[in-house]
Amino acid sequence: MKAKRRMLFSLLLVLVLVGIAAAMMVIGRGHTVYFDNKTLEDYQGxxxxxxxxxxxxxKGEEVAKLSKRDRGxxxxxxxxxxxxxxxxxxxGGESEIREIDLKLPYNMDGIIINLPAILADLPEEAWLSE
Known part of the structure; x- marks a missing residue:
């Protein structure tokens, strides 16, 4: 009887851990995203x-006010x-509002996004670095 009970609790514990792991995969991992307002020089000439x-x-919160050569x-x-x-x-010029949706790479941490490159609609290789 004790062996069956111990086996049942062990199985329940494994199921709970698998459930937690699955929930963490759905929620996703955290990323630190840096924004650079720096001139991108010599990209394809x-x-x-x-x-x-x-x-x-x-997320509705102003996280950075970037002048030239600033990072947020x-x-x-x-x-x-x-x-x-x-x-x-x-x-003194007019401001333009752009909404950007990105798919962040799962394997990168400390992601750097070059804003002038992304605003120019360049490919990911131009604006994304680690």
């Missing part, structure tokens, strides 16, 4: 200039990253 000012909003950051849990950028290209 072109230069993509930094904007005068970029305001980054994540946010933490994000999961793979589907969303941000809203308020971009002012020239000092």
């Amino acid at each position: 072109q230069e993509y200039k930094a904007a005068d000012k970029i305001v980054v909003t994540v 950051m946010a933490t994000w849990i999961g793979q589907n990253f969303k941000m809203i950028l308020e971009v002012t290209q020239e000092k």
Whole structure:
């Protein structure tokens, strides 16, 4: 009787641990995402200039106000990253709002996104680094 009971508790414990592991896979892992407002020089012979000012909003919260050559950051849990950028290209100019949806790589930590490159709709290799 004790052996069956011990076996049942062991099996229950394994099932609980598997359930926790499955829940953690669904929730996703955390990422630190850095935003660079830096000129991307010489990408396929072109230069993509930094904007005068970029305001980054994540989950309804303003996380960074970036001037040229500035870096900001946010933490994000999961793979589907969303941000809203308020971009002012020239000092005193009109601002433009862009909503960006990204799929973050699962295997990267400390993800760096070059904002001028992503605003120019360049491929991932141009704007993503670790």
